[in-house]
Amino acid sequence: MTRILVVDDEPQIVRALTITLKARSYEVVIAVSGRQALAVAAQSSPDLVLLDLGLPDLDGVDVIRGLRSWTKVPIIVLSGRNQGTSKVDALDAGADDYVTKPFNIDELLARLRAVTRRAPSGTEALSVVVGEFTIELPDRRVTSCKPDDEGEPAGVRLTPTEWQLLELLVRQPGRLVTQRELLKEIGRADVGDQSHYLRQFMNQLRRKLEPEPSRPRHLMTEPGMGYRFQP
């Protein structure tokens, strides 16, 4: 089932879109601000994003850039502003389509089908460079730029839990991800203080990815809060 992330701060718009999309048996995820949109997109990996440009916190174009820094997920922009260069800016920032409010719902659905039709493989993603390694999100692998002793371009083996944590961090570059979010990702947000757990895996990740594990440059820890991925 196709999962759609609806980003809008007007409740009635969100409600109308949700009802319409669910009636077409789409799965709907909601965000009401730009920052929330980036966080939710990272955690739920939607197949399409419906993005309103008039958000309270971030500029819509910055939201598009934030998404495009790690994913190729199709983005359709909804906007009341049809003047000026916002259309061109949004499209050039990486949006796939631009629909002006008020929009015909059938047209929106048709455009939605058009952009999803072209991207059948779900969430294609880009790669992120970390030190001497390249994290390839779509392939779920980490490769080294330098070949090893035997001349093979060997990569790094990551365990499922390590990968889950790394992916959540990398998909939100620069943003602080709380311990709770990280623990929720690996299904351990239920009981007590499990931060020890996290430290264990972060340690392993640093040992596998950081040149100097004791002096991390990309997997930064924010004491008392959580962790942050620094590109």
Add this chain to the structure above:
Amino acid sequence: MTRILVVDDEPQIVRALTITLKARSYEVVIAVSGRQALAVAAQSSPDLVLLDLGLPDLDGVDVIRGLRSWTKVPIIVLSGRNQGTSKVDALDAGADDYVTKPFNIDELLARLRAVTRRAPSGTEALSVVVGEFTIELPDRRVTSCKPDDEGEPAGVRLTPTEWQLLELLVRQPGRLVTQRELLKEIGRADVGDQSHYLRQFMNQLRRKLEPEPSRPRHLMTEPGMGYRFQP
């Protein structure tokens, strides 16, 4: 250089578009009717089609269907008619975008960049070499480079299920394919943990294709996640 096929029967529109596009160093090819559009597209293989719906001979939607019957080239529809269901019909027939006349030229150029940006333009490899075998996807067969004892260039016999799994892996070289994806391919993603199932078939594939089945070099397993084809 990006080649654009402009299809319109109004000379002044064609002229204006041609000048604008050539100024952006696009290559421009012209057709003034539906039939001509199909013929020109076939022989010049453009990278994008700008299609006016109000053509004298064929219905615009039929032109789209005609193109889509053999090519995935991006199509942007230009139209003066913004009423009715023509938008939905055109998009569902295979158009990638729909712009209503009169249009802002900067917006059109931005949409043009948006659809070409997403265009795959990649040709898939049809046969893959793995060890001493060659996997020929279109022929659905695996042949050995070395002839057998009797001098015949014997191939490897794969069962339907084995082929389904191998094809899914080989079609995405280097990418990790999750257990769920693999099980879904062979129609067993419905209930419970069927990973045992997978292991069975992967084992058989390795015994048939890998020089050392216990030390696989191409059909790699990623514990807890899935499998990966390594070219």
Add this chain to the structure above:
DNA sequence: GTCCGGCGTCAGGCTCGCGTCAGGGTCATG
């Protein structure tokens, strides 16, 4: 200076997932 909470690191037990062999069931074919 002393206490204390949070973090990094190491070590070890234990479960889980993987590979492998073996055997039974089903369907098409001779």
Add this chain to the structure above:
DNA sequence: CATGACCCTGACGCGAGCCTGACGCCGGAC
């Protein structure tokens, strides 16, 4: 009916990955 080929399930050993406990370090509070 007999005979394969193929699909599917069970059992078992083993190693990897998970989870927990313990210890040292550092910075801030008092």
